[in-house]
Amino acid sequence: MTRDLILLGVLGAPHGVRGEMRLKSYTEDPLAIADYKPLTDEAGARAFKILSARLVKDDMLVVRLEGVADRDKAAVLTNTRLYAPRDLLPPVEDEDEFYQADLIGLRVEARNGEAIGTVLAVLDFGAGDILEIEPASGGRPIMLPFTKAVVPHVDIAGGRLIAEPPLETSGEEEPPEEAV
Structure with missing residues (x-):
């Protein structure tokens, strides 16, 4: 499954009072996001043009957007x-390369072919990518770390990925038995 629009970054909080704002870039070279035109919102309804960009840390930029000249306009975005x-x-x-958007909708299977579910989203909470999976058996979504150890094989052409979920995924311990 392919997507027509690919997520390249997320605008953050305003930076200063002249309309600059933070931008978390998902491009391999964070500054390369400014080279893509047009950049749009998810609906493709609003276009954004980056007038200037500077790197402030690994994947975080401070950018100035066309038409955004003050903090209030930046805050709305x-x-x-x-x-x-x-x-x-x-x-x-390469066959080992793909866009994260290509993972959405893939079947998730165990090594033995047993259906685990379907990829709903690729999430990043700061400690690495997490796959959100709709379980084949129903119920609440499953979250799996998107690492080689847990997801050793991705087959975009075949519409599936192989997962080896960790034995414990809840992180909750059984309550201790009370002494009689």
Whole structure:
């Protein structure tokens, strides 16, 4: 399954009073996000043009957007996700490469072929990517770390990935038995 728009970054809080704002970039070279035109919201309804960008740490930029000249206008855009049309992005060259958007909708199977579920989302809470999976048996979504140890094989063409969930995923301990 392919997506027409690929998430490239998320606008953060205003930076100063002149309309600059933070931008978390998901491009390999964080500054390269400014090269993609047009950048749009998820619906493709609003376009954004980056006028200037500077790196402040690993994947965090401070940017100035066209038409955003003060802190109030910047604040309204906080948490806006920026997308680019897939055809503007470089093609995937290796079978081990893919865009995270390509994972959405893939079947998740155990090594023995047993259905685990379907990928709903790829999340990042700061400690690495997490796959949110709709269980094949129903119920609450399952969260799995997206690491080689837990997801040793991704088969985009085959529409599936192989997962080896950790034995314990809840993190909750059994309550101690009370002494009689």
